[in-house]
Amino acid sequence: METTSFLFLRLAVAISMFGHGLVRLPKLTAFSNWMVGSFENSLLPKIIVTPFSYLLPIAEFAIGFLLLLGLFTKPSLIAGSLVMLALLFGTSMIENWEAIPSQLIHISLFALLLHFADYNSWAIDTLIKK
Structure with missing residues (x-):
């Protein structure tokens, strides 16, 4: 039963990450422009926000895809945790307190799965281990 519970939780986190990346990739420039605009009045300089805004959807998509497959699961969970930590920091810098609970839930689930x-x-x- 534990393996089935783990599967459902892994798939739930995977779908969330995969979905975030999937919908953002086709509109990557628009997403980047929105994110850079959101950070305009924050302490983070544009030179940091811009590359992150392009990398984030790719990371979300890749982490979600790998977790859906159950491939490189531990490294993917660690990568997902690092993405969430970066998002928590950025969200704090723009004082978007409403988004923090969702990010805390995600990082908690990553840590629990790990x-x-x-x-x-x-x-x-x-299958690869066998």
Whole structure:
């Protein structure tokens, strides 16, 4: 039962990340412009925000895709945690307090999945190990 619970939780986080990236990739420039505009009055300089705004949807898509497959699960969970930490920091810099609970939930789920990664039986990672 633990392996099935892990699968459902991994898939839920994967779908969230994959979906965020998937909808942003086709409109990458518009997304970047929106994000740069959001940070206009923050302490973070445009030289940092601009590359991050282009990398974020790619990272979300890739992390979500890998988690959907259960491929490189542990590194993907670590990468997802790092993305969430960066988002938490940025969200704090623009004082978007409403978005923080969602990001905290995501990072909590990444950490929980990482802690229970031994239950990751329904995954390509498991097939590769055999």
